[in-house]
Amino acid sequence: MYHTLFPLLLTAALLPVASQARVCLPGYQDDDTRFVSELIDTAEGKLQVVNDRATGLQWFYCPYGQQVSDNGSGCEGMPEVINSRANPSDNPLMTIIMQANDRLNTPAHPWRAPDIKELFTLYNPQCQPGTYSAVGFPDPQLAADTETLKQRACEARYDPVTHKYIKPTEEQTQACNKLTEQSNALTMLQFISDSSSGDGYNYLQFEPSHEVFHEGGYSAPMLRLVRPIPNHSE
Secondary structure, three states: OOOOOOOOHHHHOOOOOOOOEEEEEEOOOOOOOOOEEEEEEOOOEEEEEEOOOOOOOEEEEOOOEEEEOOOOEEEEEEOOOOOOOOOOEEEEHHHHHHHHHHHHHOOOOOEOOOOHHHHHHOOOOEEEOOEEEOOHHHHHHHHHHHHHHHHHHHHHEEEOOOEOOOOOHHHHHHHHHHHHHHHHHHHHEEEEEEEOOOOOEEEEEEEOOOOOOOOOOOOOOOOOOOOOOOOOOO
């Protein structure tokens, strides 16, 4: 099991760099030569990707379901969250991947979910959250707004006359559950892999916590699609 723990003294000494939401160890600087942004053509128009020269992998700049913000500095919209407890008969991860490839129409170089080792190459142990500035992540304000919506959707409702608890409708329960999953994924920056421990898909948590690597278990992480960098001469 992988662990990334910051010593308390180093954590206290963290200084902000690059992004208001991210703090890194003193003296740390992103490697400006490793990641290269690119706009590629798809059936849905231009798509911003990030080419990792260190691994030869091409990643979606934004989590699946989000779009690049108007100012190009981050991602906006609500990302898809995917149940990590998938099984062969009910596998939302594979369904989303097939839908994405159908929409983008790139059969020669299909997109997929990363395995856990590939996903770890995007984890930056020098910073909190463990991200690289060249790769897009949801804005922290989206996590805060979603948490507020979750609290409203999930709050207990009482009849002001009888002072009795009002049982939520199925629609209200589903809305509460969905917002709870979205809030958790956004707050903890959880991303799913296609590696499985036999009890669901493994995932990483980029927001500081006791554990970065999560083996199976129940959650609903986000997805960042990946593929080898295409050879344009093919």
